[in-house]
Amino acid sequence: MIPRHLQITIALLLLAVLLTGIILIKLEQHEKAKTQAAELAPVALxxxxxxxxxxxxxxxxxxxxxxxxxxxxxxxxxxxxxxxxxxxxxxxxxxxxxxxxxxxxxxxxxxxxxxxxxxxxxxxxxxxxxxxxxxxxxxxxxxxxxxxxxxxxxxxxxxxxxxxxxxxxxxxxxxxxxxxxxxxxxxxxxxxxxx
Amino acid sequence: MRWTEKLKFATAIALLCCAIPVLRAHEQSWYQVRPSPATSPPATVSPSPAAPQNELFVLLDPSHGGDDKGAVLGNHVLEKDVTLAFARAVRKQLLDRGVASRLLRDGDITISLQRRAEAANDPHVALYVALHAGRRIPGMRLYTPVLSLTTRDPGSFLSWPAAQQVSLKRSESIAQQVAKELGKENLSASVLAAPLRPLSNIVAPAMAVEISPEQGGSGALLNSDSERTPASALAAAIAVSRNQWSLRQ
Structure with a gap:
């Protein structure tokens, strides 16, 4: 039987890893959107x-x-x-x-x-x-x-x-x-x- | 489930979660390193065997061919057909003068520029002559290679874009002599410099010759039997300049 404090620690670690993954994906999407917007912006000639x-x-x-x-x-x-x-x-x-x-x-x-x-x-x-x-x-x-x-x-x-x-x-x-x-x-x- | 199994399961999930963003970030670069079909090795080329195996020879390259039609010279005349017929006529005239020569292509086949350069870098090639055809050209034009200053390689190894560097002076000298000899045959010829592929990738002396089928009609241009045709004049000029190109590298 896993001690309760160890269970809580593992659960928190898992949650942290999941959150990190989600944040990284969001950041990547944000960067892509920024790059595309910059490319499409008309040049003020x-x-x-x-x-x-x-x-x-x-x-x-x-x-x-x-x-x-x-x-x-x-x-x-x-x-x-x-x-x-x-x-x-x-x-x-x-x-x-x-x-x-x-x-x-x-x-x-x-x-x-x-x-x-x-x-x-x-x-x-x-x-x-x-x-x-x-x-x-x-x-x-x-x-x-x-x-x-x-x-x-x-x-x-x-x-x-x-x-x-x-x-x-x-x-x-x-x-x-x-x-x-x-x-x-x-x-x-x-x-x-x-x- | 025992706690050790739970721990293993949790570790696997954690590794998977870490791997997903990393894989997504590198997805693009995986595609970039894949070789494109354009860079894959092309079909083999066999220069027509007309010279003994160890003899130096002039390699005549009828430019374009196959899918690459080259310029349309009017009245449905294609550059690839004119260059092949002209190359055959020049080869016959060279053989009549005792000059060993081969054709890089002797049919309507597609050959990449890279493959042409590879064939021309055979150690027995003493002179590479690319044949082109254009419209409204006064006489004949001889083109010598031009090397970009940035592609000139000062080191011991020749870079592919600057392979011609070792023979550039001789290429220019041979082109000048050929033009002079053509002049003696009453055929005006100008020597120009242009960055044409694959001249810069060839180690041996190299030049491109541009003719116009409009000069005296394509029949006169391509007739290999006549005494005074551009083909015979070019062959005679190449034969006279033999002392410059027959030296081994």
């Missing part, structure tokens, strides 16, 4: 955005060239948001008709992350890569125009990597490498080939 004169490098399929265009756009001060805005400005040139370098109308820059001070991760949607015209030159024009535009408008970026729906992909459309980081200096050399 316009609050800090000021209209600015920016330069974007646009690809032209007809003569396989890259040319700078000037445009005015509200630009945030935050560097990651600024990069996102200029990338979207370039992509808009390709997704609207008529376009000098037509890409799928569904192509999007989903988000941009700044890692450290100098590395940019650009997350695109699936349509950007899946529907991109295949070929060395069209793919090179797209990549070069996007990276050169970021480099011209967001100082201090030294390397860029593209993700598709948050995942690494080997190539953009069968040719240009998407698995590696693009050094800005390397892209400057690539851009010179299309001057």
């Amino acid at each position: 316009t609050a800090e955005s000021k209209p600015e004169h920016i330069r974007i490098l646009v690809a032209y399929d007809d003569d396989q060239a890259l040319r700078w265009r000037d445009t005015d756009s509200p630009m945030p001060q935050d560097r990651a948001l600024r990069a996102e805005e200029v990338l979207r400005a370039v992509l808009a040139q390709y997704t609207q008709l008529p376009s000098p370098h037509p890409l799928s109308r569904a192509a999007e820059i989903k988000e941009v992350f700044l890692v450290g001070d100098n590395t940019l991760l650009v997350n695109t949607n699936a349509a950007f890569a899946d529907n991109h015209p295949s070929g060395i030159t069209p793919e090179e024009l797209t990549i070069t125009s996007l990276i050169e535009t970021v480099s011209a408008n967001v100082p201090g970026i030294e390397r860029v990597k593209f993700l598709v729906e948050g995942k690494e992909r080997e190539t953009l459309a069968g040719h240009m490498d998407l698995a590696s980081f693009y050094d800005i200096k390397m892209v400057h050399d690539m851009a010179r080939e299309f001057e």
Whole structure:
């Protein structure tokens, strides 16, 4: 027969373990809900955005060239948001008709992350890569125009990597490498080939 | 029930209660470490045997193939078909000039970029030439690999993304010589640098050649018997640059 005081102790211990388990599960659910809410919260772009004169490098399929265009756009001060805005400005040139370098109308820059001070991760949607015209030159024009535009408008970026729906992909459309980081200096050399 | 049995039962319940939250917390990471189907080993590749076992040879890689159609070059012409036909024509011309060569694929099959690089890293491969086709290309374009500064490996071991590092200078030099020789055949050729897969993963000298079936029509481009075609011009240029690529690593 178990002594009564031992029975009470075991019962209390069991109760404590059960309560701890329940509290841990509740805490985990609370953290998940907080994270999801933060991800879904709209970014206040316009609050800090000021209209600015920016330069974007646009690809032209007809003569396989890259040319700078000037445009005015509200630009945030935050560097990651600024990069996102200029990338979207370039992509808009390709997704609207008529376009000098037509890409799928569904192509999007989903988000941009700044890692450290100098590395940019650009997350695109699936349509950007899946529907991109295949070929060395069209793919090179797209990549070069996007990276050169970021480099011209967001100082201090030294390397860029593209993700598709948050995942690494080997190539953009069968040719240009998407698995590696693009050094800005390397892209400057690539851009010179299309001057 | 005896008190010892009750104690065992209580301990088991307590352990179970502790285990549930821990298992839930780690559930995500279990999924993450599972290998995805994309990273599983692809089907085997057998470069077409045309050279003796121990001889150095030029590996011609007709890019794309199978499910990977490559670019659509107009009028239902697919890049994968043009590259294969062109590779066969170049191989015939190389053999006529006494240059041992093999095709990485000699049919319409899907080969991953990783598998292509693995095949190209055979120690007998003296020169890897990836063949591509594009639209409205003036003449022929030769692409040399570009290595990201961050993938360059200063150590004794070559990293997979920077395997080309040991041969990069030779790749550039060979491409320049091939372009010069093509010029002598009255075929304009420009040498460009681009980060194309799988060039950066290959230890041997490597380059990509882009042609356009619109140049003189696809028939003229692919005809392996004609004296003056892009295939014969490329084969002649590769044969002339033999002194640069036939050196063992």
